[in-house]
Amino acid sequence: MRPDFLDRHARLASPIHRLPTAVKAGAALLLLIALALVPPRQPWLFALVALLLVAVAGASRIPPRFLLGRLLLLEPLALGVAALAFLQPGGWRHFLLLVGRSTLALGVVLLLSQTTPFAALLRLLRRLRLPALLVTLLALMYRYLFVLADEAERLQRARASRTFSRRRGRDWRAIAAVAGRLFGRASERSERIYGAMCARGWRP
Amino acid sequence: MHIPDGFLDLPTATGAAVLAAGGVAVALRETRRRLEPRQVPLMALTAAFVFVAQMLNFPVAAGTSGHLIGAALATALVGPAAAVLVLTTVVVVQCLVFADGGLLALGANLLNMALLAPVAAWAAGLPLRRTLPGLAGRLAGATFGGWVAVVLAAAACAGELALAGAAPWRTVAPAMIGVHLLIGAGEGVITALVLAAIARARPELVTAAGAGSARRFLRTGVLVALALALFAAPFASSLPDGLEAVAERLGFAALEQPAALPAPAPDYALPGLASPLAATAAAGVLGALGMLGVALLLGRALARPREAGSA
Numbered sequence: 001m002r003p004d005f006l007d008r009h010a011r012l013a014s015p016i017h018r019l020p021t022a023v024k025a026g027a028a029l030l031l032l033i034a035l036a037l038v039p040p041r042q043p044w045l046f047a048l049v050a051l052l053l054v055a056v057a058g059a060s061r062i063p064p065r066f067l068l069g070r071l072l073l074l075e076p077l078a079l080g081v082a083a084l085a086f087l088q089p090g091g092w093r094h095f096l097l098l099v100g101r102s103t104l105a106l107g108v109v110l111l112l113s114q115t116t117p118f119a120a121l122l123r124l125l126r127r128l129r130l131p132a133l134l135v136t137l138l139a140l141m142y143r144y145l146f147v148l149a150d151e152a153e154r155l156q157r158a159r160a161s162r163t164f165s166r167r168r169g170r171d172w173r174a175i176a177a178v179a180g181r182l183f184g185r186a187s188e189r190s191e192r193i194y195g196a197m198c199a200r201g202w203r204p
Numbered sequence: 205m206h207i208p209d210g211f212l213d214l215p216t217a218t219g220a221a222v223l224a225a226g227g228v229a230v231a232l233r234e235t236r237r238r239l240e241p242r243q244v245p246l247m248a249l250t251a252a253f254v255f256v257a258q259m260l261n262f263p264v265a266a267g268t269s270g271h272l273i274g275a276a277l278a279t280a281l282v283g284p285a286a287a288v289l290v291l292t293t294v295v296v297v298q299c300l301v302f303a304d305g306g307l308l309a310l311g312a313n314l315l316n317m318a319l320l321a322p323v324a325a326w327a328a329g330l331p332l333r334r335t336l337p338g339l340a341g342r343l344a345g346a347t348f349g350g351w352v353a354v355v356l357a358a359a360a361c362a363g364e365l366a367l368a369g370a371a372p373w374r375t376v377a378p379a380m381i382g383v384h385l386l387i388g389a390g391e392g393v394i395t396a397l398v399l400a401a402i403a404r405a406r407p408e409l410v411t412a413a414g415a416g417s418a419r420r421f422l423r424t425g426v427l428v429a430l431a432l433a434l435f436a437a438p439f440a441s442s443l444p445d446g447l448e449a450v451a452e453r454l455g456f457a458a459l460e461q462p463a464a465l466p467a468p469a470p471d472y473a474l475p476g477l478a479s480p481l482a483a484t485a486a487a488g489v490l491g492a493l494g495m496l497g498v499a500l501l502l503g504r505a506l507a508r509p510r511e512a513g514s515a
Contacts, residue, residue, distance in 0.1 A: 032308040036214050074303055078208040084371040084379065098370065102210030102306075109209065109303045118301055131232050133244070137293045140248030141255070142301070148252045152260065172262055172397055179257045179272070180401025183250075183281070187409055190249040194242045204241045 009062040010117045016060040021120040022127075028112040035105050040097050046104060053107045060115050070110055071103070078102040118142055133204070144189070152182050205273075205361050205384075206298065206313055209306025216368040221311025227319040231288035247286055251293040254278055262394055270390040275321030275357070276329070276350035277395045280342060281402075281409070284326035291318035312364045316357040324356045325349030332496075336503055339403055342410065343396045344503025350395035351495045354388035355381060355488065378480035385491045392495060393502065400506035 011017070016024075031049065038045045057067055082098040085091045119139070126135050155178045163174075212220075254274040261269040274294070278287040295318050298304040305313045329345025336344050362380035366373035403410040 028307065032209055032306070033214065035210065036212070036217070036308060070303070074208075077206065077304065078210070081208060081211055081365070081370075084365065084376050098210060100210075102208045105209030105306060105308070106303060109299075109307050112307075113301060113303060121300055133232060133236065133239075134228075134289065134292070136244060137248045137251065137289060138296060140245055141251040141293045142297055144249055145252045145255055145297070148249070148256045149259070152256045156260075172394070173401075175260055175262055176394065176397030177401045179260055179398040180403075180405050182256065183253050183398075183402050183409070184406045186249040186253040187246060187406070190245040191242070193245040193249070197245065198241075202241075204239065204244055 009060075009066065009114050012061055012115075014059060014061045014115075016056055016111075016115045019115075021116055021124045024112055024116055025121065025124055028108050031108045032105055035101055035108075038101070040093075043100070046100050049104050050107075053104065053111065056111055057107075060111065062114055067107075067110065067114070070114075071106060074106055074110075075103065078106060136204075140193070144186075144193075147189075148182070148186055151185055152178070155181055155185075205317060205357060206305030207309040207316075207361060207364065209308050211365060211370045212306075212309050212312055212368040216364055217308050217311060219311075220309075220315045220364060224311040224314035224319060228288060228292050228314065231285045231292075231319075234285035235289055243282075243286070247282060247290050248293070250278060250282055251290045251297075254290065254294050255297070257398070262390070264390070270387065270394070272394050272398065273317075273321075273350075273354060273391050275317065275353045276325035276346050276391070277398055279322045279325045279349065280329075280346045280395070280399055284322055287322040287326070288319055291322055294318070312361075316360045316364070320360050321353035321357045325353035328352035332499060332503070336500070338507065339400075339410070340503040340507035342503075343399055343403075343506050344499040346399050347392040347396040347499035347502050348495055350392035351388040351491070351499075354384050354391045355491075358384035358388075374481060378484040381484050381488065385487055389491070389495060389498070392499065396499075396502045396506055403507075 031052075035046075035049060038049075057064065079099065082095050082102065085094040085098055122135055122139055122142075125138075126132070159174060159178055254272075254277065257272045257277070258274060259271070261271055263269045275287070275291055278290045281287075282290060292314060295305065295313050296310070299307055299310050299313070325346070326349065328351075329342075329349035332345040332348055333341040335341065358380045359377065362373070362377045365371055365380075366376050370376075399410060
């Protein structure tokens with residue numbers, strides 16, 4: 001798995017990418033707050049935010065198809081929560097409001113994560129005095145996430161190559177065995193990482 | 205259970221964020237107090253493991269499948285305080301990298317999934333770990349803890365949505381909690397199976413972990429209880445209203461057409477069961493009892509050494 005398959009476009013060169021991380025993160029947060037404050041009776045404000053997002057997306061040179069695909073991938077989650085609106089009378093208007101609001105908010109976070117490398121966000125968090133232990137955990141976790149995902153894929157492929165058929169009753173235990181083995185490997189890897197960290201003079 | 209952006213209003217989002225920050229700060233201090241340096245990469249890798257384990261699909265029926273959520277498993281592996289940090293890492297990466305769960309809603313999501321869930325899993329498993337010795341107790345505790353964690357996190361999620369006005373508590377709570385009574389059962393069983401698999405492959409990883417930091421951690425427990433009280437307080441007053449409204453409506457119907465309708469089934473007239481909230485509460489109690497039984501049986505069965513040839 002390519003380690004950058006999630007924020008593949010975070011290292012493009014564009015005016016948006018070159019903006020300081022703090023500016024981008026601050027703007028995203030302000031936009032989200034503004035979205036939360038927009039009264040339902042003034043939908044034109046939503047259109048304004050949408051226009052702004054389209055403009056930023058255009059300036060960032062990220063392929064629009066990629067952004068749209070990611071948006072569609074995440075939209076069902078928001079739709080699921082918004083469907084709760086149907087449980088009350090007059091649910092349709094409420095539903096549309098919630099969907100519009102959450103889709104725009106999703107666009108904001110998506111643009112932020114696709115124009116800013118995760119490491120840059122971590123540096124910002126560090127500068128904002130987030131405790132060092134938490135930043136270290138985030139950085140290490142992000143670094144080894146894809147390594148471990150590959151490891152899980154190998155374990156599953158190995159298991160599939162050993163079994164002729166999937167017996168229904170056994171399935172859950174077999175999958176759990178893969179997970180158990182995966183944790184064993186993760187803990188062994190953490191030992192090696194610790195050794196490597198010590199060899200480079202790391203102290204907690 | 206990730207709340208996306210756009211569903212919480214500012215007061216709810218900010219309140220939850222403040223509570224989450226406080227809880228994470230307590231967990232940080234608690235973890236640092238007894239942290240061995242080699243545990244830092246282990247915690248990070250545990251977080252990555254929880255993340256990846258969530259992608260393993262457990263087939264249920266008719267093409268649907270469930271997956272691990274991981275709060276109880278992380279708690280069983282690294283202990284409650286470190287589990288809060290592990291799950292915080294997971295939820296933050298899910299939000300910032302995958303855009304799964306909102307940025308403004310991050311505080312609420314942390315509160316539900318990274319604080320309430322592991323603390324609840326740890327607390328709910330405690331009596332079982334005390335009564336059943338050894339691995340069986342740990343497995344039973346993790347099973348029951350997994351169920352409680354999911355149900356409680358779902359209830360908190362529903363509470364935040366209701367508090368923010370996204371949906372009324374009377375309808376969102378039965379919907380959310382009802383579904384998660386079942387999802388929680390799956391989570392409990394998967395947690396036990398994975399923990400048993402780890403114990404089989406690497407026994408030292410299960411027996412060594414999670415000891416010690418119990419008593420001081422109660423402080424986080426108190427904080428979480430405070431959070432719950434804060435979120436539950438508005439509903440404590442609205443709950444009787446809901447019951448009354450339903451009773452009134454039922455009474456009304458009965459008064460309007462006393463003769464035209466055949467007498468309703470006697471239990472239908474009981475407002476206690478007519479209200480979806482009360483029904484959910486009843487289902488929750490029954491579910492807890494059932495899950496306790498499942499946890500005890502599963503713990504005993506999985507802790508037994510497996511006979512040769514069954515692997």
